[in-house]
Amino acid sequence: MPPRMQSRSVSNTLLPYLTSTSSSSSSLSSIPSLSSTSSQCLSRQFSATAAPQAQTKLRRQMFEWLNNEGSIFKHHVPGETNYLTRLKQRGNEGSETPRPFPNNQHFISEPILSEELRNEVYNRVVEQKKSVRVVSVELGIDMKRIAAVVRLVELENRQRAQGKPLALPYARAVHEMVPTTPLAEKGERQTYHEPINDLPAHPLTGSQIFYPVPESRSFNRVEAGRVFSGAPAMEHSEAAEISHPSDLAEKIMEDPNSIGWVGKGANARQILQPADVRIPHPHLVAQERDRLAHPNERLAVADLQSKRLERQDALEKERRERLQARREKKTTIVSPEDSRFNYRIKDTIYTTETTGVDGRGSKATGRRYGVPHRDRTRGEVKVPTRVEA
Structure with a gap:
């Protein structure tokens, strides 16, 4: 058999003549070595391997299922899900x-907000x-989702004002094919869309600590948070x-700075608070306690809850205004003439407490400017060592 490179070169030169007249094919057949070589090359280049029998059987079964039992999934019913579990629900109506x-x-399709409920969130x-x-x-909607809904509706209104098209047909199709949470009628109780008081996992609670406590001492969740944080015990x-x-x-709520700190410098962290404080809606715990203490006074409990919420909103508003006033007091705004930009100048204090001993303190202003980054320094830890909750 000729060498591999030689057979490839000969076959390439004879390929244009393989489909010519019969005279040329007869002349090629007179040379047995060249004809066998070209046929071997053609079989390698244009070979077609037959599909396995199992794959053909599975494809046939798939198309048989799509044409018979699975034909109901070709067109969805508006207002209903188009899931495979519809086949098992034919006998169970509703x-x-x-x-x-x-x-x-284990996979559950979570509902989405209906268009009416989304507009009601924005309206309120x-x-x-x-x-x-x-x-x-x-x-009954999480606060993060409410903030996202408000931003989304604001963006849609801005696009409408600018004359930009919206993907409304796609949105309608999605709302017809997935479960949604509707807006309750006037006078009816609203169905909760999701749990709103879920407690996020704190990294300090991942460790197991054996902490002996005398029987004469009361040990509750407040003390447990201090143990996880490494803080000393509270005074009696x-x-x-x-x-x-x-x-x-x-x-x-009245004084957020009342939470103590442990550690120094960049390693300082707040003392872990009990779950009743860290949940998104701690006032719901107080409402449940009032309900258990006064089971027959629903109006009084509702009045206490409304006053508690009003007080909390007033405190948050006052705190935001105080922070804004403090920020404006420290900032000087300079607006040059015939300029499109405003310059905000802040007073900074460079001390050992702000800049640190090495000049790279976490509280310093612009601490990275003028200081080379240590990402490429040998021996530096480049992976996060902790996660801020």
């Missing part, structure tokens, strides 16, 4: 499961000037003032 995959019972926050916290409790007089961990919520 029962709708949120699991789209029959073989994965922007038009009625209600706080995000109050709207979250009234409609301070601990006696706390009858329930939720009592700290109102105190921290």
Whole structure:
């Protein structure tokens, strides 16, 4: 057999003549070595391997299922989900499961906000000037989702004002094919869209600590948070003032700086607070306590809750105004003539407390300017060593 490179060169030169007249083919057949070489090359280049029998069988079964039992999924019914579990629900009228995959019972299709509920969120926050916290409790929607809805509707209104088209047909199709949370009628109770008081996992609670406590000492969640943070135990007089961990919520609400700190410099962190304080809506715990203490006084409990929310909103508004006034006091705005820019000049204090010993303190202004980055320094730890919660 000729060498591999030689056979490839000969076959390439003879390819244009393989489809010519019969005379040329007969002349080629007189040379057995060249004809066998070209046929081998053609078989290598243009070979077609037959598909396995199993793959053909599976494809046939798939198309048989799509034409018979699966034909109901070609067109969805408006207002209903188009999940495979519809096949099992034919005998059970009215029962709708949120699991789209029959073989994965752990995956649940979560509902989305309906168009009416989304507009109601925007109306209460922007038009009625209600706080995000109050709207979250009234409609059962997480505060982060409410903020995202307000930003999204603002963006849609801006695009409409600019004459830009919106993907409304796509939005309508999505709302018809996935479960949605509708807006309750006037006088009816609103269905909660999602849990609004979920507690995020704090990194300090991931470790297991064996902490012996004498039987004569009361050890609650407030003390447990101090143990996880590595803070010293509370004084007896301070601990006696706390009858329930939720009592700290109102105190921290009035003065957020009342939370103690442990550590120094960049390693300083706040003392871990109990779950009654760290949840998004700590006032709901106080409402439940009032409800248990006065089970037959619903109006009185509702009045206490409304006053508590009004007080909390007033404190937050006052705190924001105070921070804004402090920020404006430290900032000098310079507006040059015939200029499109405003320059904001802040007074900075460079001391050892702000810049640190090495000049790279976490509280310094512009601490990275003029200082080379240490990302490429040998031996530096370049992965995060902790996660701020």
